[in-house]
Amino acid sequence: MIIMQRVLWIFKGRRLALIGLFWLCLVAVVALIAPLLAPFDPFEINPIMRLSEPGIPYLFGTDHFGRDSFSRSVYGARMAIIIGLGSVSVALIVGGVVGMLSAYFNRLGHFLMRVVDVLMAFPALLLALVLMTLLERSVTNTIIVIGIVYATTTARILFGMTLKLKEEVFIDAAKCAGAGHGALLFRHILPNLISPILVQASFIFAFAQLQAAALDFLGLGLPPEIPSWGNMLSEERIYVTRAPWLLIFPGALIILSVFSMNLVGDVLRDKVDPRFKLDIKGI
Amino acid sequence: MISNSLLEVRNLHTHFTLGGWLDTKQVIRAVNGITFHINRGEVLSLVGESGCGKSTVGRTLTRLENATSGQVIFDGKDVLQMPASEFRILRRDIQMIFQDPYASLNPRLKIVTTLSEPLFCHKLVRSRSDAREKIADILERVGMDRNDMHRYPHEFSGGQRQRIAIARVMILAPRLVIADEAVSALDVSIQAQVLNLIKKLQQENGMALLFISHDLGVVRHISDRVAVMYQGNIVETGTKHQIFDEPNHSYTKLLLGSIPRIPMGIYS
Amino acid sequence: MPLLEVKNLNLSVLTGNDLLPVVRDVSFRVDENQTLGIVGESGCGKSLTSLAIMGLLGGTPISMTSGSIVFSGQELTSLTNKERRSIMGNQIAMIFQEPMTSLNPVYRVGDQIIESLRKHRQMTKTKAKKRAIELLDLVKIPEPENRVESYPHQLSGGQRQRVMIAMALACDPKLLIADEPTTALDVTVQDEVLALIRDLQQRLGTALILISHDLGVIANTCDYVAVMYRGKIVEAAPTADLFSNVNHPYTHGLLNSIPVIDRDIEWLKAIPGRVPTINEKLAGCAFNPRCNIAENICTTCDPEQITLHDDHYVRCHFAKRGTND
Numbered sequence: 049m050i051i052m053q054r055v056l057w058i059f060k061g062r063r064l065a066l067i068g069l070f071w072l073c074l075v076a077v078v079a080l081i082a083p084l085l086a087p088f089d090p091f092e093i094n095p096i097m098r099l100s101e102p103g104i105p106y107l108f109g110t111d112h113f114g115r116d117s118f119s120r121s122v123y124g125a126r127m128a129i130i131i132g133l134g135s136v137s138v139a140l141i142v143g144g145v146v147g148m149l150s151a152y153f154n155r156l157g158h159f160l161m162r163v164v165d166v167l168m169a170f171p172a173l174l175l176a177l178v179l180m181t182l183l184e185r186s187v188t189n190t191i192i193v194i195g196i197v198y199a200t201t202t203a204r205i206l207f208g209m210t211l212k213l214k215e216e217v218f219i220d221a222a223k224c225a226g227a228g229h230g231a232l233l234f235r236h237i238l239p240n241l242i243s244p245i246l247v248q249a250s251f252i253f254a255f256a257q258l259q260a261a262a263l264d265f266l267g268l269g270l271p272p273e274i275p276s277w278g279n280m281l282s283e284e285r286i287y288v289t290r291a292p293w294l295l296i297f298p299g300a301l302i303i304l305s306v307f308s309m310n311l312v313g314d315v316l317r318d319k320v321d322p323r324f325k326l327d328i329k330g331i
Numbered sequence: 332m333i334s335n336s337l338l339e340v341r342n343l344h345t346h347f348t349l350g351g352w353l354d355t356k357q358v359i360r361a362v363n364g365i366t367f368h369i370n371r372g373e374v375l376s377l378v379g380e381s382g383c384g385k386s387t388v389g390r391t392l393t394r395l396e397n398a399t400s401g402q403v404i405f406d407g408k409d410v411l412q413m414p415a416s417e418f419r420i421l422r423r424d425i426q427m428i429f430q431d432p433y434a435s436l437n438p439r440l441k442i443v444t445t446l447s448e449p450l451f452c453h454k455l456v457r458s459r460s461d462a463r464e465k466i467a468d469i470l471e472r473v474g475m476d477r478n479d480m481h482r483y484p485h486e487f488s489g490g491q492r493q494r495i496a497i498a499r500v501m502i503l504a505p506r507l508v509i510a511d512e513a514v515s516a517l518d519v520s521i522q523a524q525v526l527n528l529i530k531k532l533q534q535e536n537g538m539a540l541l542f543i544s545h546d547l548g549v550v551r552h553i554s555d556r557v558a559v560m561y562q563g564n565i566v567e568t569g570t571k572h573q574i575f576d577e578p579n580h581s582y583t584k585l586l587l588g589s590i591p592r593i594p595m596g597i598y599s
Numbered sequence: 600m601p602l603l604e605v606k607n608l609n610l611s612v613l614t615g616n617d618l619l620p621v622v623r624d625v626s627f628r629v630d631e632n633q634t635l636g637i638v639g640e641s642g643c644g645k646s647l648t649s650l651a652i653m654g655l656l657g658g659t660p661i662s663m664t665s666g667s668i669v670f671s672g673q674e675l676t677s678l679t680n681k682e683r684r685s686i687m688g689n690q691i692a693m694i695f696q697e698p699m700t701s702l703n704p705v706y707r708v709g710d711q712i713i714e715s716l717r718k719h720r721q722m723t724k725t726k727a728k729k730r731a732i733e734l735l736d737l738v739k740i741p742e743p744e745n746r747v748e749s750y751p752h753q754l755s756g757g758q759r760q761r762v763m764i765a766m767a768l769a770c771d772p773k774l775l776i777a778d779e780p781t782t783a784l785d786v787t788v789q790d791e792v793l794a795l796i797r798d799l800q801q802r803l804g805t806a807l808i809l810i811s812h813d814l815g816v817i818a819n820t821c822d823y824v825a826v827m828y829r830g831k832i833v834e835a836a837p838t839a840d841l842f843s844n845v846n847h848p849y850t851h852g853l854l855n856s857i858p859v860i861d862r863d864i865e866w867l868k869a870i871p872g873r874v875p876t877i878n879e880k881l882a883g884c885a886f887n888p889r890c891n892i893a894e895n896i897c898t899t900c901d902p903e904q905i906t907l908h909d910d911h912y913v914r915c916h917f918a919k920r921g922t923n924d
Contacts, residue, residue, distance in 0.1 A: 519640060520869060523855075527866055571863075586786060592819070592859075
């Protein structure tokens with residue numbers, strides 16, 4: 049109950065973002081109870097019913113194998129959450145550690161940030177493609193690759209912020225109080241990075257969806273039989289004129305989720321900071 | 332040599348190098364060979380205008396900046412030569428109050444966390460309840476409420492924050508406190524309160540105080556001795572009365588002459 | 600006829616859904632050739648008052664709820680933005696606290712003066728440049744012919760503030776508003792800049808409103824002083840009269856709080872408590888929680904402005920009794 053109240057307080061006056069949050073919760077719940085919701089087995093092939101129009105019993109229609117598009121969408125939510133959380137974790141842990149340590153220890157930073165620079169010289173998708181071609185198509189590898197792609201930007205952002213924080217007077221004050229490297233990094237610097245990290249997480253979560261969809265679309269992401277929104281787009285793209293709903297539903301799901309995550313991220317950025325007291329009116 | 336001096340600074344230089352690698356290097360001599368000492372329990376003010384290097388002196392003494400050359404002897408030990416691990420222990424005795432009370436407290440930490448840090452770092456308490464007891468005591472000594480420890484810095488005004496910053500310093504019962512423009516960011520009416528507080532604590536604890544300031548009125552109020560700095564050097568040192576009533580150096584005279592005076596004669 | 604007359608100025612800030620008053624019932628006048636000092640601590644509303652006169656509150660959450668500002672017989676609040684802009688910078692000019700941020704770093708200082716001259720005075724380029732050099736000479740910048748070509752970062756803080764003064768004087772304003780003009784400067788430079796302001800003010804006959812937190816600066820520059828506390832003028836008097844005949848306990852406390860350099864004081868008589876934030880609602884006199892002579896009436900009833908004698912005004916229930924210890 050207290051958590052609910054807190055969430056409502058955070059989202060006070062930001063109705064659109066609240067709808068976004070609601071949507072994300074819905075996706076999460078759907079992902080959790082996917083087996084209960086899906087009326088059909090998402091892998092079950094039924095050639096007789098291929099390319100059925102949306103209706104009863106196939107709410108979103110069926111694809112060219114006759115698999116139920118609604119069931120695949122429901123399981124796709126599961127994939128979306130797994131890919132999102134996984135990539136965010138990889139990106140934040142790798143990028144966070146690299147960025148913070150690079151800024152804190154100058155010499156290490158000179159070396160690590162050059163590596164990051166080189167990786168960032170590649171366009172995100174190209175880097176993901178290169179890494180993916182070296183690895184096998186699997187869920188874990190997709191997560192690792194997307195995570196590493198966004199770890200570079202995370203490292204850059206946290207590097208800059210840590211560098212700035214390091215110059216803050218309260219860091220000097222903490223040093224004078226006797227704090228060592230660990231205390232400075234984890235008690236003084238890290239908590240002040242929470243809001244940029246949260247914002248970054250929300251954007252990575254959103255972009256990971258797009259990136260995963262793009263990789264799936266190019267046939268380099270998840271194995272094709274796995275029900276993900278990206279795979280659904282990729283598999284059915286040639287039927288865009290005959291059965292547009294096969295693209296509209298997963299496409300809409302991707303857009304809604306990405307948009308919602310961005311809205312929620314904005315609110316988090318504004319509210320997580322205890323210094324930020326005045327409410328900004330609007331969404 | 333047994334002497335009464337707690338801190339001796341001998342020919343201290345702190346230079347900064349701007350640019351480097353591909354740029355032309357430029358050396359800024361922020362502190363350019365200064366020598367002074369502070370006796371036990373004494374208040375020495377370091378006064379000068381912006382850019383004269385007075386803040387750099389304070390930051391060098393606490394090793395927030397690296398000295399280029401010179402000696403800093405605190406209680407017989409050379410502060411600049413000792414390894415970082417040894418200096419961390421010594422930090423307990425050399426504490427610093429910063430100018431901006433809005434910047435010197437970590438905005439994300441409750442007051443209790445900020446004030447616990449020095450206690451735990453120097454292993455002065457055994458438990459959290461021990462720490463709380465000490466924190467409550469010190470908060471009351473600086474004129475705050477003991478329950479204020481459960482609040483965040485942004486809930487306090489500038490003057491209150493500076494009291495908290497002072498509490499963080501005093502909780503260690505240091506032998507030397509360096510106050511770098513500690514009251515300059517405060518409003519006049521609040522400045523007087525904080526200044527009285529620092530003076531009271533200094534007298535009660537008998538600590539030495541290096542008071543760095545540009546404000547001559549404040550300096551006169553708090554100091555025993557005064558050192559006037561100009562462009563990285565100390566141009567004149569003397570007791571408060573020597574500096575304010577019989578200044579020798581032309582720069583000291585210029586400084587004193589520049590203060591806009593309130594016609595107190597008429598007033599009082 | 601006064602040059603500027605502000606009457607019952609009320610400003611409020613919009614925070615959330617609340618309209619909180621930040622300047623209340625402020626009235627004062629400035630005559631030609633006169634210097635008015637407004638003194639107070641941070642958040643007392645002194646800078647907002649000057650911004651209101653300049654019409655610079657647009658785009659801020661602060662709005663003028665009532666009051667009138669009459670300049671040379673003209674009601675400023677009823678003018679359109681365009682009409683107001685033609686007065687601003689032309690007949691009323693302003694000097695800000697931080698000379699580095701109020702000068703555009705990418706233009707030469709000369710060009711910035713020339714631009715203002717060409718805009719307000721429709722001067723030709725050569726004429727404007729000649730005038731710019733004259734102005735830099737007027738504010739005692741050495742080698743003005745070369746300095747017009749300098750960029751702001753090539754000047755020292757004191758010189759930048761001199762340039763700001765030159766810019767403000769470019770169009771021979773009748774009124775100059777200086778908001779903490781010397782706060783960012785060192786005392787020795789402050790002394791020079793204040794001397795310059797005093798000198799120019801006497802030579803050119805410009806009226807001046809000097810806003811500062813420093814009573815010393817005010818005492819040495821102004822003919823007339825208004826002391827503000829929490830959005831109100833609590834005491835206003837000719838300078839000599841104010842310091843010889845302090846009436847409001849806040850003015851009294853402020854004077855006692857300042858450590859002076861001429862004599863030793865063991866303990867400063869500080870004003871207790873802290874400056875209230877604008878969110879706090881206080882009944883009665885806003886100063887009552889910190890006042891050493893407050894009685895019941897102070898917590899219930901906000902004192903009206905009392906005229907002690909010519910031009911000495913106080914807002915205190917115990918004004919005539921005096922508060923000297």
